[in-house]
Amino acid sequence: xxxxxxxxxxxxxxxxxxxxxxxxxxxxxxxxxxxxxxxxxxxxxxxxxxxxxxxxxxxxxxxxxxxxxxxxxxxxxxxxxxxxxxxxxx
Amino acid sequence: xxxxxxxxxxxxxxxxxxxxxxxxxxxxxxxxxxxxxxxxxxxxxxxxxxxxxxxxxxxxxxxxxxxxxxxxxxxxxxxxxxxxxxxxxx
Numbered sequence: 001x002x003x004x005x006x007x008x009x010x011x012x013x014x015x016x017x018x019x020x021x022x023x024x025x026x027x028x029x030x031x032x033x034x035x036x037x038x039x040x041x042x043x044x045x046x047x048x049x050x051x052x053x054x055x056x057x058x059x060x061x062x063x064x065x066x067x068x069x070x071x072x073x074x075x076x077x078x079x080x081x082x083x084x085x086x087x088x089x090x
Numbered sequence: 091x092x093x094x095x096x097x098x099x100x101x102x103x104x105x106x107x108x109x110x111x112x113x114x115x116x117x118x119x120x121x122x123x124x125x126x127x128x129x130x131x132x133x134x135x136x137x138x139x140x141x142x143x144x145x146x147x148x149x150x151x152x153x154x155x156x157x158x159x160x161x162x163x164x165x166x167x168x169x170x171x172x173x174x175x176x177x178x179x180x
Binding site: 010013014016017018020023024025029032034035036037041043044048052053056059062064 | 097100101103104105106107108109110111112113114115117118119122124125126127128129131132133134135136138139140142143145146149150152154
């Protein structure tokens with residue numbers, strides 16, 4: 001059984017917050033379809049960075065980093081896809 | 091002198107990307123002043139989470155986490171402040 005410390009819990013809470021934070025943005029973006037105030041460059045760089053964070057978390061065996069960055073990538077990727085699909089329309 | 095590994099470098103690149111990603115969003119937000127397509131709840135949760143990531147990074151002595159989350163908090167906090175100042179106007 002894996003050990004579980006206060007520090008792990010803190011990392012998990014931190015990751016839960018930064019991951020869950022994208023849910024209202026995804027809901028808003030999918031509902032309105034509007035992404036004019038959202039920066040394309042931000043979401044391109046952010047998704048790339050989150051993918052690298054995941055690899056980093058695996059390499060240092062910090063599982064809160066891995067567990068939270070994988071769903072973040074899915075959520076942020078959704079926003080990026082909507083933004084990309086709006087190119088030339090906004 | 092602190093040791094520096096490939097893994098540290100990867101974490102630093104990951105962090106640099108996720109941190110720098112907020113710069114174009116801050117520029118866009120400050121230039122236009124428009125935050126209608128941006129979710130208030132996202133940025134509230136995100137800023138709280140980034141603050142906790144910083145503490146987590148200190149506790150596990152993963153300095154790439156600390157070094158990259160501190161400026162992220164400043165950038166994301168700027169977007170949050172503009173969004174909050176636009177409440178009731180958009």
